[in-house]
Amino acid sequence: MKRNTLSNAVSESLSPAPDTLDTHGNRRRTLLKGAAAATVATGTITGAPMIWAQNIKDVTLRQFGTGVSNLNDVAAKVKEDLGFTLEMTALDSDSVAQRAATQPNSFDIADIEYWICKKVWPAGNLQAMDTSRIDQYDNIVGIFRNGKLNPDSEIAQGTAPHSVGFVDGSDGTEFVDEESGWMTLIPTIYNADTLGIRPDLIGRPIESWAELLNPEFKGKASILDISSIGIMDAAMVAEASGIITYGDKGNMTREEIDTTINMLIEAKRAGQFRAFWKSFDESVNLMASGEVVIQSMWSPAITAVKAKGIECVYQPLKEGYRSWGGGLGLSKNLSGLELDAAYEYINWYLSGWVGGYLMRQGYYSAVPTTSKEFMSADEWGYWFEGKAAEGDIVSPTGQTIASTGDVRDGGAFEERMGRVACWNAVMDENQYMVRKWNEFIAA
Amino acid sequence: MSASIDTPAAAGRPAAAVPGKRPRGRLSENLLGWLLATPFVAVLAVFLLLPIALIFVVSFWETSAYSYGPAFILDNYGYLLTSSVTLSVYVKTLMFTALTWAITLLIGFTVAWFLAFHVRSLGVQISLFLLCTIPFWTSNIIRMISWIPFLGRNGIANSVLLDLGVIDAPLEWLLFSDFAVILAFVHLYTLFMIVPIFNTMMRIDRSLIEAARDAGASGFQVLRHVVLPLTLPGIMIGSIFVVTLVMGDFITVRFMSGGQSASVGRTIANEIALLQYPAASANAVILLVTVLLMVGVLMRFVDIRKEL
Incomplete structure (x- = not known):
C-alpha cells in the first residue's frame, strides 16, 4: 500500500517539475537554501519548499530512537512545518541498537547514539549523507566534524563522534578520519553526563566520581545497568579512586575490564548499591523516593526530580564529564521522494526549532547559532552561557526548572563540553566486557 | 500398525463388529x-516447533564484535556450561522457583480447600472465586510495580511500622531484595495454583469423604489419604504453570530486585539486548531442556492424561 502511493507520488512529483534535477540534485538544494534563508530572516518556519508541499504530504517517515529526542512535539511540528508525517517510536538504547542492526525495513530514520553507530554501521543498514545537501553543515559544532570544540581542545577518550562521523561514500562501510563529505549521522543532541546527587540528604560537597563508592553512601548508591554506559561510569570511578589508570576508558584491555568489574563486584557484595537502573524513569523514581542519594544520572532525569519539588544537583566533578551524542541516520531503503523528505527533515532539524526545544530541556543542539533564535535571551543565558537566570526558566513542557538567580549545574557550554573526559563507547573487547558485566549483575 | 492406536472412540467400540469392514471403518x-x-x-509446527528449531540452529552460530552469522561452533555452549555465572544464575533461579512454588502451593491449596469444602452455597463459591481473579483484571506489570512505593525505604509499609514503633529504622530488605522478588511472584502466580486445584477438588465425589469419615478418619486423615491424592x-x-512462569521470568526479577539479582531469563534478555543472539539462543536451549526435565519429573508423579 505505502510503496504504491509513494511511487505514484514520486512519478507525479517528477513529471510536472518545471526545472529538471541536475546529477547532484542541486535544484532542490538551492531551493531549500533560499527557503531556509527566508526562514531565518522572518524567524518563523512556514513549510519550506512550496513546489513539493503537495506530494510530500503523502510521505510518512518512520523514526525510532531513544526517548530523549523522540518527542511527539517534534512530530507535530514536522507535520505543521513540512507537511509530511513523522512516526516516532521510543526505545531504550539496547533495543535501538538491536533494531538498527537487524530490522532495516522497520525504519526510515534511526535516531541513534554515536557509539551505537560504531556498532551497527557495519551491518550496512544505513546510508551516508551528502554534506553538501545539509544547509547548516558549516555551522555544526566542531566536536562532530574534526573532534575539537575549539582549535586547541584535546580529544577525549572513547568513541568520539567525529571518529565514526564520516565514511568514504554514500555506501561506504569504513569510517574515515577526515571530513569526507559523507556523514554517517547528522548530530542532533549531545550532553555531558555526571553523577546526580541529593544535596539535602548528603549535606556536604561532592567533588569526585570516587564518591559513588564511598561507604558513607552504603545502600544508597546506584549505577546504570546498561553495560556499555555503566562500564564508563565505573571507569570514571575507578580512575578517580586511584585504582587504575586507563590507556583508553572507551577501549579497555581485558585486564582493565577485570579490574573495573572486580571493583564493582566488591562494592556490590559490600551492599553499596541500592539498585541498578535501566530506564530513565527508574532513575527518577530512585532519586525522588530517596532510595538513592548518589547515582549515575541523565540530565533530564535531574529536571524531572526537580520538577517534583525535590532538591537534586547534576554535580560537576573534578575528573570531568562522560559525554554522549546522538544523531539521525538514514535507512539504506530510502530513495526518491522519501530520501528528499528525509533531507528536508534533517535541514529542518538543524534550522533551530528543535534545537531550541532540546536546549530548553538541558541538552545541546548541533547548531547552537540557529537554536538561539528560538530561545529567549534569558533562556540562552541560563542554558548555554551559564549565566544566572533573570526570571523563571520554564521547560518546553511548561515546568518551572529554575527561578531568578539560579545558575545551571556545571555552568556554560564551553565549561561543560570543554571538560569531557570520555565519550560513550563500544569496545573491541565488547563481548568479554558484557560477560564480565553479567558476572557483576549475577554476583 | 494403525489399529493399535488407542483412541477413546476405538476403545469404546463394540468388539463384535463385522470383521471384514472393521479395518476400513x-x-x-x-x-x-x-x-x-x-x-x-x-x-x-509453524509457531512453536519451527521457532524452537531456529533457536537451536542459531545457538551454534558465531558472534563477532558487532555482528553474528552462520557457523557451527560450540563456544556458546562451552562458555555457558563452564561459566560460574551460569551456575550462580541457575541456583538463584531455582531458589526463586522452589520458594515460589512452595508458597503458592500452600496458599493455593488452602484457598481452594476453603472454597471447595467450607463454602456450601454454589453462588457464594462462584462469587468468592471471582473475587480471587479481580486483581488479574489489571496488567501483570502494574500489579508488580505497585509494590515498589509500598515497600520502599519511605514507603507505606515502613512508615506504618515506624509509626507503630515496631521498628526504629526503615527495613531495607523489604524492597530491591530476594524477598521482594518472591513476594511479587507469589502475588502474581498464586491464582495459577488456585484454579486447577479448586477445579479438581470440586470434582471429588463427596460421598468418598463421607465414607472416610464414617470409617473413622480424622480431618487430617481425610486430607492426607482422600483429598490430597x-x-x-x-x-x-x-x-507446571508456576514453575515454567518463574523459570522463564525476567521482568519481575529485574524490577523487584532493583536489578541486583540475576535470573536465567534476565541473562537471556541482556544477551538479546546486546545483540548476542547465538549466546542467548544457547542459553534458551539449556533453559528449555531444564524446564522440560522439571516438567517431566512432575509428570512422573501423576498421569495427568489419565486423571483428567
Whole structure:
C-alpha cells in the first residue's frame, strides 16, 4: 500500500517539475537554501519548499530512537512545518541498537547514539549523507566534524563522534578520519553526563566520581545497568579512586575490564548499591523516593526530580564529564521522494526549532547559532552561557526548572563540553566486557 | 500398525463388529482424526516447533564484535556450561522457583480447600472465586510495580511500622531484595495454583469423604489419604504453570530486585539486548531442556492424561 502511493507520488512529483534535477540534485538544494534563508530572516518556519508541499504530504517517515529526542512535539511540528508525517517510536538504547542492526525495513530514520553507530554501521543498514545537501553543515559544532570544540581542545577518550562521523561514500562501510563529505549521522543532541546527587540528604560537597563508592553512601548508591554506559561510569570511578589508570576508558584491555568489574563486584557484595537502573524513569523514581542519594544520572532525569519539588544537583566533578551524542541516520531503503523528505527533515532539524526545544530541556543542539533564535535571551543565558537566570526558566513542557538567580549545574557550554573526559563507547573487547558485566549483575 | 492406536472412540467400540469392514471403518476414522488434528498440528509446527528449531540452529552460530552469522561452533555452549555465572544464575533461579512454588502451593491449596469444602452455597463459591481473579483484571506489570512505593525505604509499609514503633529504622530488605522478588511472584502466580486445584477438588465425589469419615478418619486423615491424592492432578497442573512462569521470568526479577539479582531469563534478555543472539539462543536451549526435565519429573508423579 505505502510503496504504491509513494511511487505514484514520486512519478507525479517528477513529471510536472518545471526545472529538471541536475546529477547532484542541486535544484532542490538551492531551493531549500533560499527557503531556509527566508526562514531565518522572518524567524518563523512556514513549510519550506512550496513546489513539493503537495506530494510530500503523502510521505510518512518512520523514526525510532531513544526517548530523549523522540518527542511527539517534534512530530507535530514536522507535520505543521513540512507537511509530511513523522512516526516516532521510543526505545531504550539496547533495543535501538538491536533494531538498527537487524530490522532495516522497520525504519526510515534511526535516531541513534554515536557509539551505537560504531556498532551497527557495519551491518550496512544505513546510508551516508551528502554534506553538501545539509544547509547548516558549516555551522555544526566542531566536536562532530574534526573532534575539537575549539582549535586547541584535546580529544577525549572513547568513541568520539567525529571518529565514526564520516565514511568514504554514500555506501561506504569504513569510517574515515577526515571530513569526507559523507556523514554517517547528522548530530542532533549531545550532553555531558555526571553523577546526580541529593544535596539535602548528603549535606556536604561532592567533588569526585570516587564518591559513588564511598561507604558513607552504603545502600544508597546506584549505577546504570546498561553495560556499555555503566562500564564508563565505573571507569570514571575507578580512575578517580586511584585504582587504575586507563590507556583508553572507551577501549579497555581485558585486564582493565577485570579490574573495573572486580571493583564493582566488591562494592556490590559490600551492599553499596541500592539498585541498578535501566530506564530513565527508574532513575527518577530512585532519586525522588530517596532510595538513592548518589547515582549515575541523565540530565533530564535531574529536571524531572526537580520538577517534583525535590532538591537534586547534576554535580560537576573534578575528573570531568562522560559525554554522549546522538544523531539521525538514514535507512539504506530510502530513495526518491522519501530520501528528499528525509533531507528536508534533517535541514529542518538543524534550522533551530528543535534545537531550541532540546536546549530548553538541558541538552545541546548541533547548531547552537540557529537554536538561539528560538530561545529567549534569558533562556540562552541560563542554558548555554551559564549565566544566572533573570526570571523563571520554564521547560518546553511548561515546568518551572529554575527561578531568578539560579545558575545551571556545571555552568556554560564551553565549561561543560570543554571538560569531557570520555565519550560513550563500544569496545573491541565488547563481548568479554558484557560477560564480565553479567558476572557483576549475577554476583 | 494403525489399529493399535488407542483412541477413546476405538476403545469404546463394540468388539463384535463385522470383521471384514472393521479395518476400513477404523482407517477412515483415523484419517478423520488426523484431519481434525491437522490445523492444530500446523499451527504448532509453524509457531512453536519451527521457532524452537531456529533457536537451536542459531545457538551454534558465531558472534563477532558487532555482528553474528552462520557457523557451527560450540563456544556458546562451552562458555555457558563452564561459566560460574551460569551456575550462580541457575541456583538463584531455582531458589526463586522452589520458594515460589512452595508458597503458592500452600496458599493455593488452602484457598481452594476453603472454597471447595467450607463454602456450601454454589453462588457464594462462584462469587468468592471471582473475587480471587479481580486483581488479574489489571496488567501483570502494574500489579508488580505497585509494590515498589509500598515497600520502599519511605514507603507505606515502613512508615506504618515506624509509626507503630515496631521498628526504629526503615527495613531495607523489604524492597530491591530476594524477598521482594518472591513476594511479587507469589502475588502474581498464586491464582495459577488456585484454579486447577479448586477445579479438581470440586470434582471429588463427596460421598468418598463421607465414607472416610464414617470409617473413622480424622480431618487430617481425610486430607492426607482422600483429598490430597485426588487433587494431585490439579496440583501438578498448577505446579507446571508456576514453575515454567518463574523459570522463564525476567521482568519481575529485574524490577523487584532493583536489578541486583540475576535470573536465567534476565541473562537471556541482556544477551538479546546486546545483540548476542547465538549466546542467548544457547542459553534458551539449556533453559528449555531444564524446564522440560522439571516438567517431566512432575509428570512422573501423576498421569495427568489419565486423571483428567
